[in-house]
Each structure stands twice: as structure tokens, then as C-alpha cells.
Amino acid sequence: MITIYGWSTKSCPAASLTPAIYSVVRLNLTGRPRLSTQATGMRRPGQYADYIQYGDSGQGVRCVQAGLNNWNASAQTHTQKPSLVVDGVFGNATRNLLMEYQQWRYLGVDGVVGPDTGDTLYYTWIAPVLSGCYSVIPTKS
Template sequence: MFTLTAAAGAAGLAGAAGLGGATPSWAANNNKTAWDFFRGKGLSPSQTAGLIGNFIVESGRDPIDPAAVQFGGGPGRGIAQWEGSRKTQLYNYAKSRGLAWSSLRLQLDFVWREFTGTEAAAYAKLKATNSPSTAAVAVRKYYERPSVHADQARINAAQLIYSRYGDGSAPPPSTETGLPLLKNGASGSAAKTLQYLLRGNGHSLTVDGVFGSKTQAAVKSYQQKKGLAVDGVVGPRTWMAILPLLKNGAKGDGVRALQVELGGLTVDGSFGDKTLAKVRSYQSSAKLKVDGVVGPATWGSLID
């Protein structure tokens, strides 16, 4: 909560048992468990998305990871990276309930305990928001209070969660909006897309689709600049920080990355009518919102 450098601990479905009964495959993850929990408490879809988006950034996993331990062995723990007196309170709460501190359901209950107690002011600020982006920033500012803001990463993650669950129904089976984990040695279209996005952020790279030492160095430099864990690995937090919002009229290497992912286009870095038509066609076929705007959901569906 006071740092963005939370390394992923053991991934798990600690809260899945709380759902009860058979769980459909699209719902069998920690994000959906958290979504159902906070929606059940009365948060709106956009407010819930803003909260979970922060937990993706803080825990460094999508789905959120209740066992996350701060990068380098620092004090932060769990989906909100609690530390200091708040971490002590989490541990004491876990002991009082006879549960591990890394239980997802325990941590969700603890968040709500804070919202109805010591963090009531943060809860009021969250309840005053009306979009995933404003909710994401409110959670960062009033509840997480990290040393590094990284608001764009939080907003992107919140919008991705909203695109998955915001209408209250299951995403279509053909819609996949996850993002790959990339590290040194990876190759393929996702690595090529990453290289274009890094170039768009001022790094000089040959776009060859091979994640080698130069790409790793550029990733580390970008992570350091954004206050992320400097490990050279591109996971949810790094993706969420680097993915641009693109629409008709945009130009540059981010558009080139998009054109490569879409295929069948001249890779000229200009988002014109042909790129717009291709985006809309892709969104329709992937059962995404057909608006011609490339945000986290469209990127997540495109990048494999």
C-alpha cells in the first residue's frame, strides 16, 4: 500500500471456497471473488473496479495475489501491501479468526473492516466517484497512499476489471483479456509489441520480437522511471503502466504496436480510417465494446 514494489508470492484461489458450489471457469479466480464481495457490500461496478485495479498493481498479479510479499523482502504484504501498524492489525485480525494472513477472504473482510472503521474517510471518497478511473485514483490517494502514484497503471487495471465484470454478467467464452508474462528469452508478437511500446517511451530498440539483453535493460530502465519493481520482467504492473490509450488520429510507436497486433495493415504508426475499421472489426469479433478506442481490454485481448 505504501509501495509499488510488491513481488508476487504464491498465486492461489484462497477465496474461491467462499463462492459456494460449482464455480464457472471464468469466475474461478481471485478477481471475481473480490468483485462479488465488494459488489455485495454495495459498491458500484466502477468503484469495485477501481479498488481491484489498485490491488492488481499493489500485489503485482492478475488475478490479485493475497500472498504477495514486497519486492526484495520489504514489509508490504497482501493485496493492498499493508505495512506498519496496518500490517500488524491484519496479522492480529488473522490470528483472532484462526486464519492465515494470506487468506483472500480474510483480506477482503479486513479491507471492509478498515472501510467501516479507521479508513472510513477513504471509503467516503471512493463512494463519491462515478467511473473506474476516478475510483482508481481515489483508492490510491486516500486508501493506499503509496510513495509512487503510478495512476495510469491503476486506471488501466481498473478499466480492464470493469470490462470483464462491469455489466454484471460473465464475459463471453471467446473473450480473453489477460496479458502474457514476458522475460529475457521470450520471443514472438508480444515481445515485438513490447519493443514498440518501449520505443514509444524513448528507448532505442530494434523491433525484432526477441526479448534479449537490450530489451531487458530497456524494461528495467522503464520500471525504474515508473517506480515499479526493477526486475526486467513484464507482468501486470509493467503492462498496465506502459499500455497507451489509442484512438483515431493517434501517431507513433504505440500505433505501430497496435498495427502489428491487428495484422493486415501497413505499419506506419498512423491511426487512420483503415486502422479504425480494423479495430472495430476486431472488437466486434472478440465481443468487446465496439468503440474504436484501444484501451486495456482491447490490448489484453490482442496481446498473447
Template sequence: MSICALSIQGEEMKLDMRSALRGGVVAASAAVLIATNAVSAGAQPGVRNIRYGDSGNGVHCVQMALNLWGRAHDGWTGRISEDAPFGEETRGALLNFQRQNNLSADAVVGPRTGNILYYNYLKPAGYAWCYYQVPTA
């Protein structure tokens, strides 16, 4: 049986070759898992910012998230229509949300606004499918 010697902070530790190889496989597996999670946590390619005048599933997700946020915070009694066009009602609610969350109040759902809407409200409420509709970083 082969023996490998490793020096860890001045102390010598001996391992047989099989243990060293097994450790290498574990380290490589961990690196792959970390890389995979880093990719999935990043911004989704092809998901664009959502803004006034847009319509579709992304806008619907934003409207649902704003209503979830509104119900979770005292003092905000408004409810916006979840009808998918991004109009004045959605714009006003989004500006309010951005101000309350110390975000740039520009009425655009980009990755910073999308992160809070998705991870704090949509995903916990069971709307994981919105991940592919709302920009996140």
C-alpha cells in the same frame, strides 16, 4: 394511472408507474454497462508475463512501447531492435523503464509494467492489437 411515491432525503416525490419502470430499465442498463466495462478493463485471461528468453508478438509489442517511451523522454537516446526475441538489449531497456517509472526493476512485464506500456504508449500510437499480447490489469 398508478402513482408511486418515493422518499429522497425526507422529501416526497411522486412518479407515475411508467416513469418508475423507465427509471428501472435505465438503472439496469447502466449496471450492465458498468459491469461490461469492469470486465474489459481487467486483466486478459491467458496473457502471461513477458520475460527474458521469450519471443513473439508480446515481446515485439514491449519493444515497440519501449522505443516509443524512449523517444518521448529526453536523455534516453537508445533504440532497441523490434525483432521479437527478448534478449539483453530489451532487458536493459526494460530495467531502465521500470526504474524511471518507479516500478519493481525485475525485467519482467507483468500487469503493472504492462499497464504503463500499453495505455501510455502503445494504444495512443495505434497499436491497440497489443492489448491481447501485453499483460495489463
């Protein structure tokens, strides 16, 4: 039996069940709320990936760092900064370079990789050079 917000599979026919998608608010290490979209069942990767922000670690952060390094190396319309160490830890250097990227792309400068930042970063700077990142970068589609 599956129970979601008080509804269970006992109280509704199995034919009417579809994958449940819901949003929850989690607190990160700094105590700030963060949006986390989660899905059960079938999903489109990327669209439901957690936002990536200061204090996070893992594959999503490694992909962001690699994408930012790729953008930074192009240095066509901005002053090149030192490359990030791709260690999977979202620290001050990653946040600062991400905020510069957001300003360069005329996005909301908040230092968080959400769907808007994720879309431009993934499709322009990550996907052409790195595979395995689509499911961990938040995108619009």
C-alpha cells in the same frame, strides 16, 4: 466430457459450468519459474496474458519493444538510449531498456512485464501508436 482437476462435466450439471480460470507455473528456457495465467471460455484480453520476460519471443515482445522505443524517443525525463530493433526477441537490450523504464516509473525493477509494468507501458506508450497488442500484454484490467 471436460475434466478439470478431477471434476468432470459428467459429475456436475451443464448449467453450473462457467469458464474455468486457473494459474500454472511454467519454466522458461533458463529454468526459472514463470507465472502463466490461462483461461478457457470467455476472457478479458490482457488480464490473462502471460508475463513477458527474458528469452521470450513473439507478438507480445514486439509490442513491448515498440512501446519502449516510443517511451525512449520521448526522452523528456531520462537520457535517451539507442532504439531497440523490433524483432520480437526479448534479449539483453530489451531487458536493459525495460529495467530503465521500470526505474523511471518507480515500479519493481525486475526486467519482467507483469500487470503493473504492462499497464503503464500499454496505456501510455503502446496503445496510442499500435493496435493488436492488448491481448498479448499483461495488464490489471
